[in-house]
Amino acid sequence: MSASTMEAALLLAGVLFMLGLISVLIRRNIIFMLISVEIMLNAAGLAFIVAGSRWVQPDGQVMFIFILTMAAAEVSVGLALILQIYHQLKTLDSDAASFMKG
Amino acid sequence: MELTFYIAAAVAVLSTIMVITRYNIIHALLYLVVSFLSVAVVFFTLGAPFMAALEVIIYAGAIVVLIIFVIMMLNLTQEDVQREKEWLNPSIWVGPAILSAVLLAELVYIVAAGTPPQTEGAVVAVDAKLVGLSLFGPYILGVQLCGIMLTAGIVGAYHLGRQKKKVIHRFLQERSAAA
Numbered sequence: 247m248s249a250s251t252m253e254a255a256l257l258l259a260g261v262l263f264m265l266g267l268i269s270v271l272i273r274r275n276i277i278f279m280l281i282s283v284e285i286m287l288n289a290a291g292l293a294f295i296v297a298g299s300r301w302v303q304p305d306g307q308v309m310f311i312f313i314l315t316m317a318a319a320e321v322s323v324g325l326a327l328i329l330q331i332y333h334q335l336k337t338l339d340s341d342a343a344s345f346m347k348g
Numbered sequence: 349m350e351l352t353f354y355i356a357a358a359v360a361v362l363s364t365i366m367v368i369t370r371y372n373i374i375h376a377l378l379y380l381v382v383s384f385l386s387v388a389v390v391f392f393t394l395g396a397p398f399m400a401a402l403e404v405i406i407y408a409g410a411i412v413v414l415i416i417f418v419i420m421m422l423n424l425t426q427e428d429v430q431r432e433k434e435w436l437n438p439s440i441w442v443g444p445a446i447l448s449a450v451l452l453a454e455l456v457y458i459v460a461a462g463t464p465p466q467t468e469g470a471v472v473a474v475d476a477k478l479v480g481l482s483l484f485g486p487y488i489l490g491v492q493l494c495g496i497m498l499t500a501g502i503v504g505a506y507h508l509g510r511q512k513k514k515v516i517h518r519f520l521q522e523r524s525a526a527a
Contacts, residue, residue, distance in 0.1 A: 265364045273368070284411065295394055306396075315494045315497065333511070
């Protein structure tokens with residue numbers, strides 16, 4: 247694997263992560279924020295795959311499997327929270343939940 | 349192999365930008381699937397074919413379907429003829445279709461080209477057998493922790509997603525029926 251490809255792949259991971267981060271910051275719809283977190287987790291996994299491919303070791307792919315598992319658990323709990331917020335507040339605006347204390 | 353990587357990377361960035369700029373959630377999810385597919389192609393060109401398959405099955409398959417299920421449960425959209433007509437508008441699906449066609453062309457090219465002769469600096473594939481041996485060898489503790497975390501996730505999702513039934517006393521029920 248050439249060095250230029252590795253740099254480009256790491257750059258791709260960084261760009262995808264930044265796009266997810268920007269989306270978390272600018273969006274107020276709570277489902278969009280969950281989707282952005284998925285994009286960021288995916289970019290982190292991409293960086294692990296690139297590193298594993300650079301040194302021809304399976305460790306990067308093992309870490310990607312762990313990230314995948316965590317993303318699946320995270321999205322199920324997050325969607326359950328979204329359902330609960332929607333039933334309580336009748337909206338998906340995350341600012342509407344700002345009155346919660348403690 | 350180099351060129352396929354760069355094209356797939358460009359498709360990934362483009363579709364991700366489209367995801368974060370859509371107003372309709374379903375349109376954003378359509379581009380999100382394209383984004384995951386292009387990242388899967390990137391994995392394939394980086395020599396991780398099994399991870400590419402997992403990316404398609406779990407990210408583009410399971411997680412996106414889960415989000416769509418919840419959107420359907422929330423019933424956010426008023427279903428009327430106008431909206432149905434709007435959904436069939438080609439301008440909505442032509443963008444994801446073009447981007448996925450690029451990925452399909454890459455896939456056909458890779459399969460048709462077969463395995464290239466090993467040259468200096470070429471990508472060396474790490475096959476799934478090595479990953480499995482590593483996963484159930486040095487990383488066995490991580491696998492068990494993943495199992496615990498998934499169990500906690502299932503229980504947590506059930507607990508949080510449960511609808512609490514409101515118990516009304518029968519006198520109050522009669523009163524509310526009479527009123």
